[in-house]
Amino acid sequence: MSELKPIFNALRRSKVGAILLLLQIAITTAIVSNSTFIIKEKIAYLDQPTGYSEQDIFSFEVMSFGKDTNFKYQAELDEATLRQIPGVVDAVMINSVPLSGGGYSTTFRLRPTGETSQEENASVFEGDEHLLNTFGVEILEGRNFHESEVMVTDNYDQYPNIALLTKAMADTLFPDGDALGKTIYRGDFPVKIIGITGMMKGPWLNAERKDRSVIVPFAKAEKRNLFMVRTEPGRRAEVTQQIEALMLKLDSKRVIENIEGLELVKDGFVASDKLTMRMLLVMIVVLTLITALGIFGLTMFNINKRTKQVGTRRALGARKSHIINYFLIESVMICIGGLVLGTVLAILLGQQLMHHYSIAKLPLLYVGFTAVGVLLISVCSVIGPAQRAANISPSVATRTI
Structure with missing residues (x-):
């Protein structure tokens, strides 16, 4: 010193x-x-965990250009055909791919618009009763959709009045854990909660609403449709090689594009x-x-x-x-x-x-x-x-x- x-x-x-x-x-x-x-x-x-078996899931888009195509019938046929492919666990037509950075979100409230109420923004997934199985997500409480409750249409004139909520969304709106059976509102439109699901991240991993999702039994068939498929472990590559030829065999007047594994979709976003x-x-x-x-x-x-x-x-x-x-x-x-x-x-x-x-x-x-x-x-x-x-x-x- x-x-x-x-x-x-x-x-x-x-x-x-x-x-x-x-x-x-x-x-x-x-x-x-x-x-x-x-x-x-x-x-x-x-x-961060996503709730999906990313290595077994892939998505792809179908763009139809046939003038006389019945989109509703074609979408149902496509789904049924995909589920019959050896190695496929389940498939669904959906409005947006999770982890992709693109999708649909809206605000849900405990009271109709105009009344003071808690409100939360959430990602919205639209699909049929096969959506959760395709995602590999389990129901924690309540039940899944029934086939008869699914609306397959080409417009939004009618919209389902039931929904599934992820546990994160349910706990945010109902901290006491009593969300099942309750009604929430999308604007002035009432939606009854019939089931609570496990974790499933939305399209935006970096958003506050990343864990908050609402699943509705709705499938809008149109010219451009988006499909997701879950395969048995280790068989995804085998299945993806068949997709384009199989879809074109069902209808040659369309284009199959963006066949991509879910982990690659996520990599693109991050x-x-x-x-x-x-x-x-x-x-x-x-x-x-x-x-x-x-x-x-x-x-x-x-x-x-x-x-x-x-x-x-x-x-x-x-x-x-x-x-x-x-x-x-x-x-x-x-x-x-x-x-x-x-x-x-x-x-x-x-x-x-x-x-x-x-x-x-x-x-x-x-x-x-x-x-x-x-x-x-x-x-x-x-x-x-x-x-x-x-x-x-x-x-x-x-x-x-």
């Missing part, structure tokens, strides 16, 4: 390099701590998040290397500039450990100053990210871990140059001008 004052005085005499390194450490601490937290949040987001995570990882590595090189370079510069001083101390009896400790303490002093400033910057940056990008509040634990990591890098980066300084021969150093 007796060396702190001379070290501080030495830094004051060559303060430009020390200040630049201090700022570099501060910026690295602020960016790395926030980036690490964002990466952790992205990993949790990407790895591609930007994966890219962001990779960019942040690269930035962390680059900043860490630059900081380490900066500490190494400043130490080497100070050693070269103080060769005569080091040699004089060695000639006066200073041990090698004293020389090493001198440069270690100098580096730690700069690092601590940078870490204090970096902690303040990290908190301010975290607040801005929270305000502008709806990112969760940065836990101080991440700043602490980053600070410890930067301090260790600082110590490791200076050990090599410090040992080199300690090995300077006193006789050579004292003759250096």
Whole structure:
């Protein structure tokens, strides 16, 4: 500790390099701590359970251009044919694919429009009684739709007055757990809850409503129809190879496109998040290397500039450990100053990210871990140059001008 004052005085005499390194450490601490937290949040987001057996499910679109096609009849025929393919567990015509980033959502209320009531936005899936089995989702309470309750039509003049709710949606509207049998409202239209399902993520994994879904027994047959199919484990590739030929055999006046596994659909939706995570990882590595090189370079510069001083101390009896400790303490002093400033910057940056990008509040634990990591890098980066300084021969150093 007796060396702190001379070290501080030495830094004051060559303060430009020390200040630049201090700022570099501060910026690295602020960016790395926030980036690490964002990466952790992205990993949790990407790895969240979806409720689906993604490897066994695929979707595809059918675009008809026949002028005399009976869309309602054709849709029912397509569904029935798909379910008969060897290896297929179930199939359904549906309005939107989960995890895809595209679909339909609306607000449901406990009272009709105009009356004060709790309301929640939810994804809406439209399909027949085979929808849940195709998704591989179980009924927790109540029952599934009956075939007679499903409306297969080409317009919205009539809409079902019953629905299934995911447990997350049911618990949000009815925290006491008594949703089954209750009535909710889509605008002024009453909808009776006949069943509660297990987890099934909606089309938007990054939305607040991601766990809140409503399933209605409705199938709108039109020129462009969307189908989903679940196969037995390991047989999806075998089934997908048959889809186009089989659908065209039923009606040649149409196009089959976008045959895609559910995990690939999800990958397409989260591609930007994966890219962001990779960019942040690269930035962390680059900043860490630059900081380490900066500490190494400043130490080497100070050693070269103080060769005569080091040699004089060695000639006066200073041990090698004293020389090493001198440069270690100098580096730690700069690092601590940078870490204090970096902690303040990290908190301010975290607040801005929270305000502008709806990112969760940065836990101080991440700043602490980053600070410890930067301090260790600082110590490791200076050990090599410090040992080199300690090995300077006193006789050579004292003759250096």
